[in-house]
Amino acid sequence: MFARSSIKLILVEDNDVLREMLVGSLESLGYSLVAYDSAESALASPEAQACDVAVLDVNLPGEDGLYLAQQLRYKNAGVGVILLTVRNQLADKLAGYEVGADMYLPKPVTPEELDATIQALCRRLPGVIRADLILHYPTHQLLNAEGLNLLLSPEDARLLVLLAQAPQARQEFWELAEHLELDLDSDTFRANLEKRISRLRRKLTQLGQPATVIKALRGYGYQLNCTVNIQ
Incomplete structure (x- = not known):
């Protein structure tokens, strides 16, 4: 599963009702997206030109979805x-594949089918980051692939970054202990560190990670057993 918010x-769809329905459904699943009502408005947008996945209606006013797919x-x-x-018709599908389409979905499409198709497509795209969790470090918001999130304390966010970015x-x-400014000379520094690790581990399990998400390595330290995309 790819973290949807990453x-x-x-989405380019000229039907206002359908566009708003799909945007609302995809956002409720955890996606962050930009929607347009025409090929021209999409092509004028830097966000569209740098996107990972484009969901395009074929029958657009002005330039159609095939032209837009080719330009993107x-x-x-x-x-x-x-x-x-x-x-x-087969000829229509072949025309789409010829200009660069990866997948075809018949309309009307359900949000569930579109979500599954986006996820399947992302498995073939090298530029999409796959991660178990996403940490938005400035706000300390931590999200999972389903869009569930919780707020970490600054200390917990710092600890997660230290583990995630370590070799x-x-x-x-x-x-x-040094990064967290714990007193290495104190007899209780290991206990204080374990307390912080346990608190972070509990929060990660709330987002669906297993109890072994942070593993104690005897005589060494700790290992993080999930991938985190830090933004």
């Missing part, structure tokens, strides 16, 4: 393209 997603692919060769269409996600006792 996927740069755009020209500007960003790694973009994933999903076409939404009422056209179901092999491992940190020695003394390194953690």
Whole structure:
């Protein structure tokens, strides 16, 4: 599963009702997306040109979705393209694939099917970051792939960053204590460090991680057993 909020997603749909319905449904699943009502408005947007996945209606006013797919692919060769269409003829699908579409979905499409298609497409896109958790460090918000989130304390966020950015996600006792400004000469520094580790571990399990998400390494330190995308 890819963390939905880490996927740069755009939707281009000229039907106002359908566009608003899909935006609301995708946002409720945890996606952060930008929506447009025409190919021209999308092509004028820097966000659209730098997206990971583009969900495009084929029958757009002005330039159609096939033209838009071709232009997005020209500007960003790694973009994933999903076409939404009422056209179901082989010739229409071949035309879409020829201009760079990756997948076709018949309209009307359900949010569940679109979500599954986006996730499947992301597995083939090298530019999309796959992570178990996303930490927005300035706000200390921690999110999982389903969009559930909780607020970490500054101390917990700092500890998570130290573990996530360490080689092999491992940190020695003394390194953690030094970064966290614990007194290495104190008889209780190991107990204080374990208390902080336990508190962070409990919070990670609240977001679906296993109890072994932070493992104690005898005589060494701790290892983080999940991937974290730090933003």
